[in-house]
Structure formats: structure tokens, C-alpha cells
Amino acid sequence: RLIGDDEHGWTKEDTVFNFEGGCYAKVINLSLENEPDIYRAIKPGAILENVIMGANGVVDYWDISITQNTRVSYPIEHIPNIQVPSIGEHPKNIFFLTADAFGVLPPISKLSPGQAAYHFISGYTAKVAGTEAGIVEPVPSFSACFGAPFMPLHPTVYAEMLSEKMQAAGVNVWLVNTGWTGGSYGTGQRMKLKYTRAMITAAMNGSLEEANKDNYHIHSIFGVSQPRVCPGVPTEVLSPRKTWNNDVSYYKTAHKLADSFKENFKKFESYANDQIMAGGPLV
Template sequence: MTPNYDKHPKSKVGLDYLGLENNKNVHWNLKPSELYEKAICRGEAFLTKDHALVVHTGKFTGRSPKDKFIVDQPSIHDDVDWGEINQPISEEVFDNLFTKVQNYLGDKELFVKDLFCGADKNNRLQVRVVSEVAYHGLFAHNMFIRPSNDELVDHEPEFTVLAAPFLEADPSVDGTKSSTFIICNFEKKIILIGGTMYSGEVKKGIFGVMNYLLPKKGIMAMHCSANHDENGKTAVFFGLSGTGKTTLSADPDKTLIGDDEHGWSDEGIFNFEGGCYAKTINLSEEGEPMIYATTKMPGTILENVILNDDREPDFDDVSLTQNTRCSYPINFIPNASKTGTGNHPENIIFLTADAFGVLPPISKLTPEQAMYHFISGYTAKVAGTERGVTEPQATFSACFGAPFMPLHPTAYAELLAEKIRKHGSQVWLVNTGWTGGAYGEGSRMKLTHTRRMLSEAIAGNLENVEYVEDANFGVMVPTAVDGVPSEVLVPRNTWNNPEEYDLKARELASMFVENFKQFEDQASEELLKAAPRVS
């Protein structure tokens, strides 16, 4: 019997606003099982032994930041922090590409998913994803918040992602930099995607929209994970990719609110998403049991993961990319929050993977230092992570998520500082990188030690311990944490040659100061005083 894909709740808003009203081959709000079937039958995906879906995204296994643009319009021109990240493009270029996409998708099989971004009903965004691949439909179903059938009928999209991954632009004709384009038009409320199947563009495109809209309402938009304990004590974890944001928030003793994107309103924090998008490189059952368990579940998407002969994922195989990932609904995590909301955070953690091996494993920040480190957004790349990287390289990404922040970094930093002052949040800097030497000489911080330090800090057990001031960065470092060897806490003591540590620490401090020069003209005197000391 041929499946009937058309018996699903359908929004009263059709596709006429996209110029696709004449397409008769549109599937509305298919269930995961149906999207599975479509993805496999269309050759987009295949199955693991445990019936998770595997997708290889082709040439692009990550985002294409150089091909991402915002349409420069009078209504937003003065708000956007234009530059290499927020690249302007003209309305004419957008309109021509929009027409090209409309013509291309006019007779294609299309998959529409109507969803929400934001667990706070007063501040959520009604989102529509339209794509020529079923895989995008399942990804959107996993990652965004899923409406009820009644909500679907009344769903009116406030922003639409229109994806044509197999349509390539001609830069000489279309005004793009390459055959790939990701263009956000705030007035038309459309994100146009072409030339890439990588689904992270769908997720992060909407994240960028939220990061533009929410601060205008006094709501902090955050690239962070979050959890809370049994007493409702909330912690948020900021950090760039590879710093442990997902791993450390997925604590079996805590309730997971979300693993990547949140808002902080006057009522508390709320998850933007309804799912998780975890990196799977070197994933193991021993190291991250809850995330590992999701990879065995039907409904999970494994992106660019290689299977062995028994059709089991080989998470150590990076032959396609180091950016292997899994996407799954957040309820696949047993201790996930049912509401996606939490109280005002009592603790804020900035995560950095310091490959220079000089930052303390945990340290306490003043509000001014918190702003400074938030604007800096430091972590480090290590040898082998990217072509041409042969030694540790400092990486600074403002607000721990510069590629997704349309406004100037100080706008987010000032809003964060206001929230911290109002609610008395304590900010911690946690180094999940190297100790006892730089990458190649020292060793990676033990996850058990990091978890213990965070647990003690969040529980309030570090309030009355002795602290020493770090000579280079001015942060306060505890000299004792229950369950952690004391020699680990002060990084200089972990190096065989303390003089080499001093040199490397001054080198990194200088990098901080040099990077921050781009923000000095909009920084207060108090903020500038929070900079590392460079002799």
C-alpha cells in the first residue's frame, strides 16, 4: 500500500509568499518515520545497525562563513556590526538569487516543517523550514521546538529558511563569492540557502536572527548550554566548539535545559531549541554515556560519521571530517528539562580549551573581567584540527559565538553585565585545555577534575576557600578544591620549567591585549583595567 504523506496538520499559511504556490509536490509536517523513509528512498541517507540515520553532506561538512551574508537595508543598517563576519550584500543580489531559487524549486519535491524557536512562549519565533531534501526536515524536527497539531494549524511563520542545497550560484553572474550562499533578509524574513547540504546552516541561521531580535527586547541571547540542580540552581556554560559546552552540561546529576542556544529574560533563561547537535569525534560510552546512547536511537541523525563493516559508527574515523555530529530531540537525554526553562543563573561558566597550558583550570572573575573575557571569547586550535595548523593558535570569537552575532559585541556584553549585576551571578573561567605544558608537551585536563571543580563551584563550596591572584591575568584562583589535587590548580606549579611557563603566559596575555584593541574605542575605563598584565 502506498503511504499517504498528505494527511498531516497544515498551516493556513501556504507557500505563495515564497512564489511556490503552484508547486503540487509539497509535503507538510511529515513525521520522523516518514522523513526517514523519504531520505532513504531518495538516496540522501542510510541506516546504522541500530536504525539511526546516517547522512553524508558532501563537499561541505561544516558551515561556510565566507559565503554568509546579511542584506544591507536602511531598517537594520545602523544596528549591524558589519565586517568580515556580518558581510553586507545588496537587495538586488538577494532578489535575483531568490528568483533563481523560486524557479529551481518550482517543480521539486519539497519538505515543509513548521516549528518554534524558543521555549518561552512570550518570546519564541515561529519558524518554517522549506527544503528540497527530506533530511533537512528531520533535522529541523529534531532541533527546533515541535508544535502541537492545533498550533500547527494556526502557525504563521515569522521567519523562513528556504534551502536549495543542490542549486549552485554563479559568482560572476549572481554576485556571490562562490557557488554557495547563505543570505539573511530581515525585511523579507527569509534565509536563503544554496549550494550546501550541511544542516548547521539551517540551525545557526535562525540563531543569528534570534541574536538580532532579542537584545532589542532587553533579552540576552547566548551561545551557551545550561542545566540546573534539584534545587533549581541554574548554571550556563559559554564556550566555542571543542571546549566542552555539551559534555559538561550533560551531567547525570543535573537537569539539562539545553546544549547550545538560550535567551535570558526578566523571567529567567529559556532554551531556543528542542534538540541537541553534539560533536561525535572520539565519542565513547565511557566518556559521555548519555550522548553515546542517543546514537543508538532511531530518530537520531549521524552526520558524516563512518560505519564499520557491522554498520556500527566508528567515531574515531575522521576521514570525512573532524566535525562529525549527531542531531537528536532533547528528550533522548533522560534528565532533559520538560519545559526548556530555568531560573536566573547563579553561576556562569566561560569554557576555554587553552592549548598554551597557562590558564588556571578554574578561576573566579569580577564583573569587569567577565565582560572582558566574554568580549574576547578565547580558545585555541591545536595542531591537526585544520590544514596548516602545526602548533597551538589562539582563537578569539567575541561573545563565544561571533559568527552568529549581528550586533556589536559590546551590545551583548553590556546586556550580560546588566543581568549579572541584577541577579548576582558569579562568573568562572574554566580551562578544559592543557596543563603541565603546552599542547604536545603537557596533558589535557582530566574531565573528572573539571567536573569536580565545576560541581564544587556551582554548589557554593568555593565561597570561603583561599584564593591567589594569577600574576598575568589577574583572576582569582582557588588553592584547594575538594577531590582535586592541589598542584593542578595553579598552572605554573604544573610545569617542569616555571620560567618557560612565564614566557608562554606573557605571550598569551599579549595576544589578549592585541585582540582587544579592536574594541577599545567602545570600552569603558573599568573594562580596559580588566585586561591581562603585559610587562
């Protein structure tokens, strides 16, 4: 059951809670077929942003004349399968979501405690055309702990807390790339939602770990554990390199992104322990 959308806390009593009470979602190209829960959540009580509505009151979700960053806010009660109240036991799996517009990160990868801390501190995503004025090609964007403006303490403090909690609770941490595959933004395609859902479902029910235990592919640039197989997902989709059909271009772009990670992390190096530093790119 869904506890909440974005802002959560993990207590010393090993409970997880949400303190938003609602959801904030993109609605670009929204349809009942592609996103039924979000589509049905848009009813009285929801707030739409940056969209075009016709004289008949029907919203054209394909109209991006204002911006591609069209959004909706809605109460959590607008969607099914929610947890009431918004409190749960400690998690078995944690998912870091990133939209890699460079198309080089695996669609899902398992992280070690050190890697989880490193990527948590990095907070990587990518800006693409339409997210901000003047952006015409992918630009790496790093926001510590995936929410730097909201973190009063140094990011390494939260990263070490995360590592301690995930090791104590035996939590698996996964990095999920909902961005591009088969090439960078402008060349490749956005990862299909049905594949992302299948990968997350497999991680949650244990079948992903069962199918790949002791047989993960270690990514040669980022060092993360990349599944070789996943129920409901074509094998070739799991390897970003194979989707490019051009090894030279893929590795050139992957090295470029790895360099961006390392450059961003320089400001954290003096605070990070050896385990965290070992969680970064291998090259």
C-alpha cells in the same frame, strides 16, 4: 536540569530559555565510560558527522581518518535530566568554556564583572590540529561573545548587559579551561573530564567558593581568581604553572597568550568602559 546545549537567552523578566531543542557534541574517542550521556544519545534520530562506520554498522569513534572534528547532533530528549519546557529562573552561576591549547589558563577561575565582560567580548579558544586544514600547532582564536556571527549589535553592548545582569542577580561567573594542562598541545595532556566536572559541581553547590573565599590566588598574568583547593581535584591541577614543572617556559607562553588577548582587544578599546578594560591581562 538541562535547559539546552548552546544558544540561550536571558530575558528582562529574569528567566533563561533555550531556542535550539538539541545538542551538538564531539565524538572523537567517544566511549560509554567517558561520556555515557552522549554515547547513549546516539540512537535513531541522531545525526553523526565525519565518522567511519564498519560493515556491521558499528561506528569506530577512534578513527580520525577524515578529521578529528567528528560530531553528533541529537534531540535534547535523547538525554536524561532535562527541563521541560526549556525555561528556567535566572542563573546563580555562569560558566565560560575555553579550550586553551597553550595550557596556561587555570582549569577554573572566578571572574569579576569587568573580567567577565572582557572575556565575554574576547571569546577566546584555540585552534589545534584537525579543527581546520593547515593547523599544525595551537593558534589563538577569538570570536566576540563566543559567537560573533550571531551578534547584530556591537559586542560591548552585550558585555555591558551581562555585567549589569550578573551584578543585579548576584551571579558568579567562572572561566573554565577544558583544554591542556602540564604544557601546551603536543606536550601536555587534555584536562581530565572528571576534574572539570568536579570543579563545576563544586562551583554550583557553593563548596568551591566556601573553600576559597578571601583566599583565591590572583593569577599574575591574567589577574583572575584561581582557587587553591577544590573537592575531588588534586591541588596541583588547580595551578597551571605547577603542572608545567618549568616556570620559564610557562611564563613565556602565558605572556605570549596575554599579548594575543591585548592585540585582539584593540578593536574594542574605544567602545569599552573602564571596568571592562580593567578586566584584561595585568601585563
